[in-house]
Amino acid sequence: MDLQSATMLQALPESKTLSILNKVTRLKQEGHDIINLAGGDPDFNTPNMIIVEAEKAMKLGMTHYVNSNGIPELRNEIAHKLKIENGVNYDPSQIIVTAGGKPALYVALKSIINPGDEVLVINPAWVSFEPLITMVGGHAVSVDLNPNDHFKLTKELLDAACTERTKAIIVNNPNNPTGRVLSIEEFHNLRDVVIEKDLILIADEVYEKLVYGTHQFTSLASIPGLENRTITVQSFSKGHAMTGWRLGYLALPSELVPAASNIQGHLATCTPAFIQKAGVVALKEAKEEVEYMRSIYDKRINQVVTYLNQIPNVNCPHPEGAFYVFPEIKFRNFDSIELANYLLDEAKVAVTPGIAFGSSYLHNIRISCAMSERELEEALRRIEKALTKIV
Numbered sequence: 223m224d225l226q227s228a229t230m231l232q233a234l235p236e237s238k239t240l241s242i243l244n245k246v247t248r249l250k251q252e253g254h255d256i257i258n259l260a261g262g263d264p265d266f267n268t269p270n271m272i273i274v275e276a277e278k279a280m281k282l283g284m285t286h287y288v289n290s291n292g293i294p295e296l297r298n299e300i301a302h303k304l305k306i307e308n309g310v311n312y313d314p315s316q317i318i319v320t321a322g323g324k325p326a327l328y329v330a331l332k333s334i335i336n337p338g339d340e341v342l343v344i345n346p347a348w349v350s351f352e353p354l355i356t357m358v359g360g361h362a363v364s365v366d367l368n369p370n371d372h373f374k375l376t377k378e379l380l381d382a383a384c385t386e387r388t389k390a391i392i393v394n395n396p397n398n399p400t401g402r403v404l405s406i407e408e409f410h411n412l413r414d415v416v417i418e419k420d421l422i423l424i425a426d427e428v429y430e431k432l433v434y435g436t437h438q439f440t441s442l443a444s445i446p447g448l449e450n451r452t453i454t455v456q457s458f459s460k461g462h463a464m465t466g467w468r469l470g471y472l473a474l475p476s477e478l479v480p481a482a483s484n485i486q487g488h489l490a491t492c493t494p495a496f497i498q499k500a501g502v503v504a505l506k507e508a509k510e511e512v513e514y515m516r517s518i519y520d521k522r523i524n525q526v527v528t529y530l531n532q533i534p535n536v537n538c539p540h541p542e543g544a545f546y547v548f549p550e551i552k553f554r555n556f557d558s559i560e561l562a563n564y565l566l567d568e569a570k571v572a573v574t575p576g577i578a579f580g581s582s583y584l585h586n587i588r589i590s591c592a593m594s595e596r597e598l599e600e601a602l603r604r605i606e607k608a609l610t611k612i613v
């Protein structure tokens with residue numbers, strides 16, 4: 223019997239963070255006091271009214287199969303939210319509710335990619351974009367943004383990466399890991415390339431609710447010229463602290479709905495109805511709770527950036543959104559994997575090596591601020607001690 227996995231999946235890159243995460247598990251099992259700043263799971267509990275609504279819906283019998291694209295109440299509410307908050311006109315029929323942002327991205331990519339099609343990934347990029355592209359038979363092409371140019375997205379970089387096989391661009395705004403929020407100029411750069419090369423834009427906007435200071439969130443689909451070429455991907459995981467619920471959605475041009483809807487139906491049947499019902503309450507009634515969590519992340523980010531920047535050889539740009547910081551650290555010529563291992567061994571703090579987000583980020587690490595201030599403070603103290611250790 224041939225027990226080889228599919229050829230396509232043999233090309234699936236192994237997680238670059240796996241060895242660090244395995245080590246975290248081992249050290250914890252051995253009884254070490256590890257502070258894990260490598261994850262992306264909010265430390266907040268889901269706002270109570272969302273939990274109450276899910277309980278109520280379950281007791282009322284919303285425990286059966288429902289429409290595979292989502293319950294009308296939630297799709298209507300999402301369409302309303304996109305219109306009022308983002309200035310984007312999607313009809314409810316253009317919305318598909320999924321079990322989180324990841325499946326929404328999968329459905330989006332599977333709907334448009336033919337074998338060998340190329341998809342531009344703007345690095346530094348979240349670790350799952352490339353594997354998701356590979357899983358649907360596409361080919362990820364990296365566009366590496368330059369840290370010395372504030373990770374600015376230029377038309378030149380995009381143009382240089384396009385070929386006749388380019389089908390789409392995935393953009394994550396606000397960005398994980400850098401925390402950058404795209405400027406109007408960058409929006410226009412993107413729009414020009416997307417239109418000139420006749421591409422589809424996949425806009426991963428799962429950190430929409432987490433934007434700081436004077437920066438404002440703008441949905442890519444609201445940019446004139448992009449409205450009919452954009453697949454918007456959203457999730458309740460981050461802003462609403464609902465990672466474990468598995469609730470997200472995609473909003474897409476009507477021409478793509480039949481294919482996407484078919485994939486969703488055969489893949490998932492539907493997203494659990496009681497969770498969708500809770501999603502309605504999340505959108506309608508949890509605005510204050512979401513804003514409260516945002517304000518706490520804002521404080522923590524200030525605390526972390528200020529602390530890190532006073533450590534010699536650490537340069538930590540201030541994020542404009544999301545809940546990560548992505549400092550560059552020059553320490554004993556260590557690359558990011560060596561540095562992450564060192565911080566784990568020496569400081570018992572787990573961080574994500576920059577290389578996980580693109581091969582150019584050799585001296586960066588990603589630190590998650592989705593942790594209590596007390597734990598962050600202790601982690602920073604330990605990191606400082608490790609980075610200023612004399613050998």
Ligand SMILES: Cc1ncc(COP(=O)(O)O)c(C=O)c1O
Pocket residue numbers: 262321322323324325348394398426428456457458459465469470
């Ligand atoms: C940029 C980005 N997109 C999508 C996701 C997927 O989130 P979920 O599947 O929990 O909705 C994540 C999770 O970390 C992320 O960072």
